[in-house]
Amino acid sequence: MSDDQSVQSFETRAIHAGNTADPLTGAVVPPIYQVSTYKQDGVGGLRGGYEYSRSANPTRTALEENLAALEGGRRGLAFASGLAAEDCLLRTVLHPGAHVVIPNDAYGGTFRLFAKVVQRWGVDFSVADTSDVDAVRAAVNDRTKVIWVETPSNPLLGITDITALAEVAHGAGARLVVDNTFASPYLQQPLALGADVVVHSTTKYMGGHSDVVGGALVAADAELGEELAYHQNAMGAVAGPFDAWLVLRGIKTLAVRMDRHSENATRIAEMLTSHPKVGQVLYPGLPEHPGHELAAKQMKAFGGMVSFRVAGGEAAAVEVCNRAKLFTLGESLGGVESLIEHPGRMTHASAAGSPLEVPADLVRLSVGIESAEDLLADLRQALG
Numbered sequence: 132m133s134d135d136q137s138v139q140s141f142e143t144r145a146i147h148a149g150n151t152a153d154p155l156t157g158a159v160v161p162p163i164y165q166v167s168t169y170k171q172d173g174v175g176g177l178r179g180g181y182e183y184s185r186s187a188n189p190t191r192t193a194l195e196e197n198l199a200a201l202e203g204g205r206r207g208l209a210f211a212s213g214l215a216a217e218d219c220l221l222r223t224v225l226h227p228g229a230h231v232v233i234p235n236d237a238y239g240g241t242f243r244l245f246a247k248v249v250q251r252w253g254v255d256f257s258v259a260d261t262s263d264v265d266a267v268r269a270a271v272n273d274r275t276k277v278i279w280v281e282t283p284s285n286p287l288l289g290i291t292d293i294t295a296l297a298e299v300a301h302g303a304g305a306r307l308v309v310d311n312t313f314a315s316p317y318l319q320q321p322l323a324l325g326a327d328v329v330v331h332s333t334t335k336y337m338g339g340h341s342d343v344v345g346g347a348l349v350a351a352d353a354e355l356g357e358e359l360a361y362h363q364n365a366m367g368a369v370a371g372p373f374d375a376w377l378v379l380r381g382i383k384t385l386a387v388r389m390d391r392h393s394e395n396a397t398r399i400a401e402m403l404t405s406h407p408k409v410g411q412v413l414y415p416g417l418p419e420h421p422g423h424e425l426a427a428k429q430m431k432a433f434g435g436m437v438s439f440r441v442a443g444g445e446a447a448a449v450e451v452c453n454r455a456k457l458f459t460l461g462e463s464l465g466g467v468e469s470l471i472e473h474p475g476r477m478t479h480a481s482a483a484g485s486p487l488e489v490p491a492d493l494v495r496l497s498v499g500i501e502s503a504e505d506l507l508a509d510l511r512q513a514l515g
């Protein structure tokens with residue numbers, strides 16, 4: 132087996148990249164370096180290059196190397212949350228007077244960051260349906276510095292053509308940023324398709340066990356990676372050693388988890404399609420989904436997220452969420468256990484009254500890796 136990670140398969144890199152045996156003890160798992168500062172051998176004499184854990188910490192370095200290897204980027208950076216990663220990216224690449232194109236379907240917290248925080252610093256944005264390349268082209272102006280994409284999107288599971296939008300962005304002198312949280316690098320490789328930066332809420336599939344909040348950036352080029360690393364240290368919202376360790380551990384099983392999430396979600400989406408109490412099922416794995424062909428081209432499988440509209444409106448959708456038992460009612464996604472939620476009142480409440488407002492009859496599922504039969508039975512009883 133080659134030691135050159137660029138020729139190793141994804142599953143191998145997930146387990147080995149950044150995970151070198153501890154030089155002191157030979158421990159096969161990188162230790163949790165729960166430490167803030169490092170003894171120097173004389174002033175400026177750093178052992179191993181570490182001086183203070185905001186700037187760098189060995190457990191975080193292991194995760195950052197792993198992230199870069201999995202996304203095929205030059206630099207990976209780990210943050211305290213997905214939103215901390217987004218904030219660092221935006222304040223690195225934008226300046227007052229800049230313009231951003233954001234999707235009309237995105238995580239509500241991302242929209243809130245643009246609308247309530249970034250905008251106050253003199254950056255304006257246009258909202259566009261990013262699954263429509265012409266609509267994005269029309270939204271770009273001569274001040275556009277970033278086109279932001281979520282694919283599959285949260286919570287409507289829309290699919291955006293990464294290659295086409297990379298061309299639009301680069302033609303306008305802007306960067307294409309892809310939030311790869313829903314797909315994970317196992318299912319989708321945005322940098323190989325032309326994106327400049329990948330964003331993750333590692334809280335989700337990367338961590339995979341609903342036990343950590345974290346975020347990540349991976350930059351395609353070393354220069355931007357260096358600038359982001361400078362801002363990561365200057366702004367300070369880094370991943371702590373234990374959180375970095377949990378994400379690194381979760382990633383080792385990412386490939387097998389994503390295969391199972393995708394299989395279970397496909398069975399659930401198919402059942403919901405024929406259920407009389409369900410109006411519309413949003414899952415890119417269904418042939419009738421408008422982004423199905425594109426998703427089949429740019430993703431390895433269709434992922435674990437399924438949304439659907441309940442016949443009977445908002446009250447009926449809330450009732451389904453309340454009746455589910457095995458599907459735990461809760462925000463977040465991407466863990467081994469299945470979750471159900473009402474985006475309009477929960478994850479996307481902050482987008483109410485905006486162009487990103489979600490349908491009131493929408494229910495979102497994060498399909499876990501339990502037995503598909505048990506999950507199907509729970510949904511059937513919840514639908515009544």
Ligand SMILES: Cc1ncc(COP(=O)(O)O)c(C=O)c1O
Nearest residue numbers: 212213214238285312332334345
């Ligand atoms: C697609 C997506 N991006 C970003 C975030 C923000 O990540 P975090 O909650 O880790 O700050 C979330 C959180 O739900 C998300 O779903």
